[in-house]
Amino acid sequence: MLVKIAVPREIAQGETRVALTPQAVAALIADGAEVLVEAGAGEESFISDAAYREAGATVVTDAAALYGDAEMVVRVGRPTDDEIGMLRSGLVLIGTLGTLANPKLAEQLAKAGVTAISMDSIPRITRAQSMDTLSSQATVGGYKAVLLAAERLPKFMPLLTTAAGTVRPARGIVMGAGVAGLMAIGTAKRLGAVVEATDVRPVVKEQVESLGGTFIEVEMTDEEKANAETAGGYAREMSDDYKQRQAALIAERVKEADFVITTALIPGRPAPRLVTDEMVASMKPGSVIVDMAAEMGGNVEGTEPGKEVVRHGVTIIGLTNLPATMPASATQMYAKNMQTLVHHLLKEGSINLDFSDEITRGATITHGGKVINEATAKALGIEPSDPVPAAKAE
Ligand SMILES: NC(=O)c1ccc[n+]([C@@H]2O[C@H](COP(=O)([O-])OP(=O)(O)OC[C@H]3O[C@@H](n4cnc5c(N)ncnc54)[C@H](O)[C@@H]3O)[C@@H](O)[C@H]2O)c1
Numbered sequence: 001m002l003v004k005i006a007v008p009r010e011i012a013q014g015e016t017r018v019a020l021t022p023q024a025v026a027a028l029i030a031d032g033a034e035v036l037v038e039a040g041a042g043e044e045s046f047i048s049d050a051a052y053r054e055a056g057a058t059v060v061t062d063a064a065a066l067y068g069d070a071e072m073v074v075r076v077g078r079p080t081d082d083e084i085g086m087l088r089s090g091l092v093l094i095g096t097l098g099t100l101a102n103p104k105l106a107e108q109l110a111k112a113g114v115t116a117i118s119m120d121s122i123p124r125i126t127r128a129q130s131m132d133t134l135s136s137q138a139t140v141g142g143y144k145a146v147l148l149a150a151e152r153l154p155k156f157m158p159l160l161t162t163a164a165g166t167v168r169p170a171r172g173i174v175m176g177a178g179v180a181g182l183m184a185i186g187t188a189k190r191l192g193a194v195v196e197a198t199d200v201r202p203v204v205k206e207q208v209e210s211l212g213g214t215f216i217e218v219e220m221t222d223e224e225k226a227n228a229e230t231a232g233g234y235a236r237e238m239s240d241d242y243k244q245r246q247a248a249l250i251a252e253r254v255k256e257a258d259f260v261i262t263t264a265l266i267p268g269r270p271a272p273r274l275v276t277d278e279m280v281a282s283m284k285p286g287s288v289i290v291d292m293a294a295e296m297g298g299n300v301e302g303t304e305p306g307k308e309v310v311r312h313g314v315t316i317i318g319l320t321n322l323p324a325t326m327p328a329s330a331t332q333m334y335a336k337n338m339q340t341l342v343h344h345l346l347k348e349g350s351i352n353l354d355f356s357d358e359i360t361r362g363a364t365i366t367h368g369g370k371v372i373n374e375a376t377a378k379a380l381g382i383e384p385s386d387p388v389p390a391a392k393a394e
Pocket residue numbers: 123124125126128129132134135138175176177178179180181198199200201232233234235238263264265266267272274
């Protein structure tokens with residue numbers, strides 16, 4: 001029997017993306033799946049119901065019927081309580097569930113008997129690069145953050161030599177040079193700004209320089225250098241001593257900046273505070289800060305998640321879903337990531353959950369009524385359960 005995959009319309013406020021494009025639907029049908037799409041699911045990403053039908057999907061108008069029939073539900077964000085109520089036990093739910101920041105959701109999904117797979121828990125290994133929504137959506141966010149800064153800035157970004165005089169280029173600082181930060185550096189350089197960047201991981205210096213940025217280097221001991229990143233390439237929380245050295249350097253640089261883009265995150269921890277209110281006050285009036293870490297508490301003192309505020313004459317933008325402001329590209333990339341993951345989970349048209357596989361094991365949060373994801377279990381203060389090896393979904 002063909003596996004039935006459902007694509008709901010995202011109902012969270014401000015969400016414009018959809019989990020699969022018609023191209024991704026066609027590819028999964030070629031894998032042996034049947035795809036049901038809720039009417040209007042693609043509307044805000046400029047994809048019509050007719051386009052899904054043409055790709056071979058069945059368009060369903062009733063959400064309850066959609067969930068009732070599906071063995072797998074693929075989505076962008078986390079489900080609402082009402083939606084969780086519609087999920088059958090044994091169903092496979094895939095989305096960006098954010099269970100590390102919101103582990104209670106994992107408990108709820110385990111209780112519902114759902115096998116929950118989270119895009120943000122897929123291991124960042126080479127084999128999983130084409131499924132990596134953290135990277136694809138951070139690429140969109142980093143680009144958009146710079147455009148927002150450019151739009152709000154009361155001045156040009158590039159150097160201009162005109163009959164009306166010479167305009168000096170804007171100066172920007174990017175804090176956190178991961179996927180989003182590197183995209184922000186590249187975008188700001190293309191707009192002609194002078195860009196500096198800082199990160200706790202010394203390995204990114206070369207990447208920043210290759211994009212034409214200048215690396216703001218905090219002096220580090222050999223021990224700090226060796227321990228700045230985890231085996232997975234993520235940042236670790238630094239010592240208070242390091243933080244003080246970093247803050248002194250940032251305070252000096254921020255005074256000169258016209259715009260600051262902050263992206264610094266530490267998995268499972270609140271975002272590190274990098275820009276204090278005092279530093280904001282030291283900036284020129286009219287300067288702009290885009291705090292991409294707003295949802296995790298913000299890198300900037302005074303950021304309000306989801307809002308744009310002005311403090312000491314400086315605009316601080318704390319929008320929490322920048323990818324949703326560019327739905328055509330964000331959906332195209334997200335859907336390709338999702339399709340690749342679903343393809344990975346299917347075998348001869350059926351769901352095949354092989355828990356000996358690093359990607360399947362790492363991304364699965366709940367299975368068989370239990371929380372099996374180690375980091376999520378840790379956040380809940382419980383022991384992770386072991387899934388049955390090579391278990392098959394019903
Ligand atoms: N599939 C893959 O192989 C793959 C794909 C994408 C990213 N990665 C790697 O994953 C890692 C994380 O990338 P990300 O973009 O998701 O990172 P992230 O979103 O977790 O964090 C953003 C950046 O903030 C930095 N940061 C954290 N605390 C900081 C502080 N106090 N001060 C300054 N900077 C701070 C981090 O080092 C990181 O570069 C990187 O090593 C990246 O190369 C691997």
